[in-house]
Every structure is written in structure tokens, then in C-alpha cells.
Amino acid sequence: MVIVGSGASGAAAAWRLSEDHSLRIICLEQGALTDSGKYPSTRVDWELSREQDFSSNPSVRCNLADYPIDDSDSPISIANFNGFGGSTVLYSAHFPRMHPSDFKTRSLDGVGDDWPIDYADLQPFFELNESMMGVAGLVGDPANPEYPTLLPPVPLGKMGRVMAEGFNNLGWHWWPSYAAINTRRHGSRGACINLGPCNTGCAQGAKGSVDQTYWPIARRQGVEVRTQSRVLEVTIDQCGLAKGVIYADASGAHHEIHASVVVVACSGIGTPRLLLNSRSQAYPDGLGNQSGLVGRNLMLHPLAYVEGVFDRDLESSLGPHGACIISQQFYETCSDRDFVRGYTMQVLRGAPAFETANTGYFMRRIPLGPDHHRKFRQTFNRTAGIAVISEDLPEPHNRMELDYANCDSSGMPGIKVHYKLSENTKNMLKHGMSAGKQVFHAAGATVTSSFAPVKHTGWHLMGTARMGDDPSRSVVNRHCQVHGIPNLFIVDSSVFVTSGAVNPVATAQAITLWACDFILKNKNTLLS
Amino acid sequence: MNHLQVIVETMLPGDPDLGMPCASSIDFKAHLEKYDLIDLPDKFLRMLDEVCGDRFSLSFKDLDHEQKMQAINACKLSDVRVFSAFVGHLLRAYYTSPLVLSRIGAGSIPPFPQGNSLPQDDWSVLEPVYERGQVFREIPED
Numbered sequence: 289m290v291i292v293g294s295g296a297s298g299a300a301a302a303w304r305l306s307e308d309h310s311l312r313i314i315c316l317e318q319g320a321l322t323d324s325g326k327y328p329s330t331r332v333d334w335e336l337s338r339e340q341d342f343s344s345n346p347s348v349r350c351n352l353a354d355y356p357i358d359d360s361d362s363p364i365s366i367a368n369f370n371g372f373g374g375s376t377v378l379y380s381a382h383f384p385r386m387h388p389s390d391f392k393t394r395s396l397d398g399v400g401d402d403w404p405i406d407y408a409d410l411q412p413f414f415e416l417n418e419s420m421m422g423v424a425g426l427v428g429d430p431a432n433p434e435y436p437t438l439l440p441p442v443p444l445g446k447m448g449r450v451m452a453e454g455f456n457n458l459g460w461h462w463w464p465s466y467a468a469i470n471t472r473r474h475g476s477r478g479a480c481i482n483l484g485p486c487n488t489g490c491a492q493g494a495k496g497s498v499d500q501t502y503w504p505i506a507r508r509q510g511v512e513v514r515t516q517s518r519v520l521e522v523t524i525d526q527c528g529l530a531k532g533v534i535y536a537d538a539s540g541a542h543h544e545i546h547a548s549v550v551v552v553a554c555s556g557i558g559t560p561r562l563l564l565n566s567r568s569q570a571y572p573d574g575l576g577n578q579s580g581l582v583g584r585n586l587m588l589h590p591l592a593y594v595e596g597v598f599d600r601d602l603e604s605s606l607g608p609h610g611a612c613i614i615s616q617q618f619y620e621t622c623s624d625r626d627f628v629r630g631y632t633m634q635v636l637r638g639a640p641a642f643e644t645a646n647t648g649y650f651m652r653r654i655p656l657g658p659d660h661h662r663k664f665r666q667t668f669n670r671t672a673g674i675a676v677i678s679e680d681l682p683e684p685h686n687r688m689e690l691d692y693a694n695c696d697s698s699g700m701p702g703i704k705v706h707y708k709l710s711e712n713t714k715n716m717l718k719h720g721m722s723a724g725k726q727v728f729h730a731a732g733a734t735v736t737s738s739f740a741p742v743k744h745t746g747w748h749l750m751g752t753a754r755m756g757d758d759p760s761r762s763v764v765n766r767h768c769q770v771h772g773i774p775n776l777f778i779v780d781s782s783v784f785v786t787s788g789a790v791n792p793v794a795t796a797q798a799i800t801l802w803a804c805d806f807i808l809k810n811k812n813t814l815l816s
Numbered sequence: 817m818n819h820l821q822v823i824v825e826t827m828l829p830g831d832p833d834l835g836m837p838c839a840s841s842i843d844f845k846a847h848l849e850k851y852d853l854i855d856l857p858d859k860f861l862r863m864l865d866e867v868c869g870d871r872f873s874l875s876f877k878d879l880d881h882e883q884k885m886q887a888i889n890a891c892k893l894s895d896v897r898v899f900s901a902f903v904g905h906l907l908r909a910y911y912t913s914p915l916v917l918s919r920i921g922a923g924s925i926p927p928f929p930q931g932n933s934l935p936q937d938d939w940s941v942l943e944p945v946y947e948r949g950q951v952f953r954e955i956p957e958d
Contacts, residue, residue: 327928329926329927329928330926330928330929331926332912332913332914332917332925332926333908333912334926334927335908335911335912336908336912387952387953388952388953388954388955389952389953389955391955392955396953396955406955407955426939426942428946430945430946430948430949430950430951430952431950431951431952432952433952441937441939443934443935443936443937444934444937445934445935446935449937449941452941452942453941455945456941456944456945459944459948461945461948461951462945463942463945464937480931481928481929481930481931481932482923482931482932482933482934483927483928483931483932484923484927484932485927491927491928491929492928492929492931601921603921603923603934605922605923606923606932606934607932607934616951616952617951619951619952620951620952620953621953640922641911641912641916641917641920641922642907642908642911642912644911645907645910645911646904646907646908649903649907650900656827656828656885656888656889656903657826657827657829657885658829658831660827660828660829660831661831661834661836662831662834664920665834665920668920668921669920669921
């Protein structure tokens with residue numbers, strides 16, 4: 289078997305499939321290995337790495353592994369990381385599950401489409417995945433079906449406690465964040481020591497990035513990983529089945545691998561890119577694209593941001609940046625509102641020192657000159673943010689396509705993104721900003737900024753190879769098999785039918801494990 | 817003290833009451849060299865000289881403190897790119913200095929390996945949330 293991509297879903301697939309020791313599995317990853325001993329939090333100037341080699345913006349990083357992304361026709365820029373472990377190396381590890389209603393939006397609310405699978409189908413895979421990734425939180429959340437077990441919650445910190453009081457004053461739901469962060473030793477990984485910048489890589493190894501969770505076990509189980517190996521094409525045999533892949537190694541040399549099963553897990557933009565680039569006489573519009581839906585229905589979770597400042601030092605810059613409090617007060621549809629579906633509010637910790645000073649200066653809140661230090665002190669360690677993660681509904685005109693004018697270092701076309709906010713989303717973001725402001729006021733803070741959509745937040749890439757029972761309206765079936773090519777599987781968030789309003793990794797990996805369960809149960813048929 | 821030091825000290829002076837050092841006490845040049853920006857101070861100084869000449873018919877060093885700040889701020893209108901780059905890198909250098917970070921409560925410097933401790937939580941604060949009950953939607957059986 290060949291797995292394309294070593295990120296969240298590729299890693300989960302590698303682990304699960306390699307539990308069957310009769311299988312030979314090769315994973316091809318276009319990026320390189322990262323060295324956690326050299327992650328930015330080991331350096332005093334760690335903050336500056338976010339503008340350089342640890343930026344979430346591929347156009348800033350400009351690694352050989354990165355491919356050109358033209359997102360000039362989108363209010364939201366694509367964020368990712370191309371390396372061993374994929375974007376989990378840089379994610380904040382916020383790890384909530386999608387809700388039961390997210391799988392039935394057409395039936396419940398008349399929008400989007402129902403998934404061919406539901407929450408109950410995925411529940412055992414959510415649980416398995418959480419045990420592998422190490423997820424902190426607290427059981428008993430009234431906004432989610434019961435979790436059987438979780439690691440202790442990530443500490444709220446002084447700021448989190450004050451924000452919690454704000455939610456309580458409003459009578460609104462809040463809960464300690466679900467986070468793929470070891471709050472105590474779990475597996476072979478140590479406990480979180482609150483370094484702070486999870487999104488520049490975790491030097492402690494406490495964050496559940498898949499290079500630390502799934503991969504060590506998958507490699508012990510025999511999976512061969514070839515890094516700096518960019519898959520250019522999935523090849524097809526004369527029967528129309530997947531034959532294998534062609535990839536370019538670091539020297540640019542091309543190789544072909546034959547495989548009985550090809551599993552694609554390159555993200556919501558990388559996966560359709562590969563499918564669209566895999567053209568043949570049998571599939572002139574790209575693999576799996578008979579419906580014309582490969583690359584379409586791109587969902588990005590448009591984000592609103594509200595920031596507040598308190599009148600006292602709450603040490604708010606300390607602690608895992610993205611994991612503090614989650615509120616799902618406005619997650620489910622309510623007929624009183626001018627939008628359907630809903631959003632999550634994610635409380636973010638305060639900005640670090642340079643960001644505080646730089647933003648403060650250019651927003652005219654922290655001047656240069658004699659008053660600088662006093663104003664800085666009135667801001668640093670006193671701020672908090674609320675990110676409003678809105679449910680993005682699938683719309684075919686929101687899409688990515690190949691950009692033949694801009695190719696990567698292997699000569700493979702880059703991508704062009706076309707994306708617009710819907711009226712439903714705009715109304716939701718407006719509501720979310722208003723709600724965020726109310727929380728800050730109720731917590732005793734002054735709101736200093738609020739805006740939407742936030743440009744550089746296109747981490748959540750979903751929907752571009754959607755799942756469905758009808759081949760004319762979907763790319764893969766309920767088992768993540770590409771329609772018409774039963775030995776080609778897509779197991780990442782490309783297959784999402786709708787987006788929910790939560791960070792997608794927990795659900796994406798549960799789907800991966802669900803698909804792998806099917807592969808293993810049917811391996812004799814698939815391998816014959 | 818050289819010209820550059822006078823300028824950065826005007827922009828970020830020390831504050832003894834808050835225990836903050838002035839910008840001339842950090843190694844700004846080393847930062848600029850690290851980021852291959854050794855030409856940036858010259859560009860900024862040329863711009864500042866022109867602004868001082870145009871506005872005050874004096875050189876920067878002969879201005880009083882208020883005039884110095886006025887001249888620096890006026891550079892933004894003269895060439896916003898050079899101005900923003902210079903200010904941005906001064907702030908980068910200053911706020912990644914161990915000396916500065918140790919004075920502002922930025923936690924361990926660098927964060928790894930020592931990390932930071934956060935206080936224990938009392939989860940009774942969640943009582944009102946429990947009491948309000950379930951807020952997610954049940955899905956009817958097919």
C-alpha cells in the first residue's frame with residue numbers, strides 16, 4: 289500500500305493499517321523531517337520564527353516542499369505546513385469533535401447535505417483516536433455527547449478564570465478546551481510544561497503532533513517513510529484501477545511505485561491538487577472527477593476575532609496559546625437568528641511581547657518615547673482573544689484549481705483558490721463578534737479590536753473531495769473509496785460533506801480510522 | 817554614544833521606575849546583522865536627517881527631546897516602508913532581548929526547557945454550566 293502524505297490523516301492511516309503485519313506500507317511525504325530539539329521555543333527570539341521558517345503561510349516559508357498558492361481571490365489565505373507530521377507540527381492542537389447535528393444539516397436545517405455516515409458511526413473511532421493522540425479536557429460537557437475519558441484539562445490560568453466568570457455572568461456555555469496536549473505523561477510522551485507557542489512546534493513533545501503520536505508506533509510496525517518525496521500523479525491501470533504513484537525525490541528524479549491500494553491524505557487542497565494532476569485518457573479531468581466536484585465545495589471556517597484588555601496583570605501570555613476555553617453557546621441552529629447553523633468561540637491567550645509592542649504601536653495604543661513602557665505594561669499579559677470559528681457551508685463556487693502558470697520545485701502546478709463569504713457566514717461572523725464583545729464586557733475587560741474575516745487563518749481545509757452515496761454528487765463513498773476506483777482512498781478532511789464549527793483534526797482522523805477499518809476488513813478483495 | 821544609539825534611546829528610553837532598560841543597552845546591530853539588514857540604519861538616518869533639516873533646520877542631536885520625537889514620528893510620512901521596517905526591527909530586537917523579557921513577566925526565557933507553571937483550577941466554577949443542562953441537539957433515529 290502507498291500512503292500519500294504524513295500529516296494528521298496519513299499518520300493515523302499508517303498506524304492503523306500497519307497493525308496488520310502482512311501489509312507492506314510506504315508513506316511518501318513531500319516535506320522534510322523536523323527536529324524538535326531546534327524548535328523556536330528553545331530560543332529567546334522564538335517569536336520571530338513565526339515570520340520566517342515556522343510561518344503558517346507557505347508563501348512566507350518558501351520551503352522546497354511548499355507549493356505555490358494563489359489566494360488573491362479569497363478573503364482568507366491558506367495556512368499549512370509541509371513536512372513530516374504535516375500541519376500538526378504547527379497547529380494549536382485544539383481538538384473538539386464535530387457534533388451529531390453536523391452530519392445532518394440538510395435534514396435538520398435545509399442547508400448543506402447530510403453525510404452518508406453519522407456521529408454514532410464515528411464514535412468508536414473518535415475514542416480510539418483520542419487515546420492515540422492524547423487529548424485533554426473534562427468529561428460531562430453539556431455541549432457534546434459524553435466522552436469516556438480524557439486527560440486532565442489544560443490549566444485555565446488567571447485570564448481563563450476571569451473569562452470563565454464572564455461566560456457565567458452571561459449564563460452562557462463554556463468548557464475547558466479539548467486539546468491534544470498531554471497534561472500528564474501519556475504513552476511515551478512527557479507532560480506539557482506550558483511553553484506557550486504550540487504553533488511553532490512543541491519542543492517538549494507534549495503536543496499531539498503526529499510525528500510524536502502515531503508515527504513512532506507506525507514506523508516500529510514497519511511502515512517505510514520516504515520524506516522529500518513529492519507525489520506527482522496517481523497512476524491507473526488498463527482496468528481503471530489505481531496502479532500506484534509517480535513521485536519526485538529530493539534530487540528531482542522520478543520514481544514509480546506500484547501498489548494494490550493507494551491512500552491519499554494530502555489535506556483539503558493537496559489532495560484535490562494531486563487528483564486533478566492525475567489525468568489520463570480514462571480520467572481526462574482528473575481522478576475521481578467524473579462529478580466535476582474535485583476541488584469544489586472548499587470550506588475554510590471563516591474566523592472572526594475579538595480582543596479585550598483587562599485592567600490588571602493576568603499573566604495571560606503564559607500557557608498553551610490556543611487551548612484555554614471553548615464556548616458552544618451558539619453552535620446549534622436557533623430560529624431567532626439571521627443565520628442557520630452556528631459557531632464556536634475559542635478563547636486565546638494573550639499575545640507575546642513583540643507582537644504586543646508591534647501591534648500596539650501600529651494600532652496607536654503603545655507609542656514610542658517616554659510613555660512606551662507604561663502603555664506596554666498596561667497591555668502585555670492583560671489581553672485575551674476570542675476566535676469565532678464559523679460553520680462554513682459547502683458551495684460549489686468556492687473552489688481550488690490547478691495553476692499551471694506557477695509550479696512547485698518539481699514542476700507540478702500550484703493552486704489557485706476562489707472563495708467568497710456567503711451571506712449566512714457574514715451574519716454569523718457579525719453575531720460572533722457581538723457575542724465576543726459581550727463576553728469581554730461581562731468579564732470586566734475593554735474591547736480593543738474586533739474584525740472578520742481574519743486573513744491568515746485558512747488552516748481548516750475541507751470539502752474538496754466530498755463523501756456521498758451518489759457518485760454524481762460526490763467524489764468518495766461512505767468508506768472513503770473514490771467512486772469507480774475501489775482501490776483508491778481519500779482519508780483526510782477533503783471528504784467532509786459539511787464543516788461543522790470546530791477545528792477539524794479530531795473528526796478527520798476519526799474518518800481516517802473508519803476508512804482504514806474498512807480497508808482491513810476488505811483487504812483480501814482489495815489486494816487481489 | 818553614537819548617532820544610532822541616541823535615536824533608539826529616544827524611541828525606547830529607559831524607565832527606571834518600571835525597571836526597563838533603554839534600547840541603546842541592547843545589541844540592535846547584532847539583530848540587524850542576523851537578519852541581513854545592515855543597510856537599514858543608514859537609510860533611516862538619512863531620512864531622519866532630511867526631516868530634521870526640513871522641519872527644524874537643525875540636526876537631530878541639536879533638537880530638544882520633544883522635537884526629536886516629532887522628527888522621528890514625521891519620518892513615517894516621509895517613507896513609511898523604511899520607517900516601519902526600522903521601528904519593527906527595533907521592537908523585535910528589544911522584545912527578544914533576555915534582559916527586557918526578564919523585566920516584563922514573559923515567563924521562562926527561552927520557554928524551553930524550564931517552561932511555566934500555571935495555578936491549579938477549581939472546577940466548581942463550572943457548576944452553572946452543568947446546571948443549565950444539555951445544549952447540543954439530539955438527532956432523531958432514522
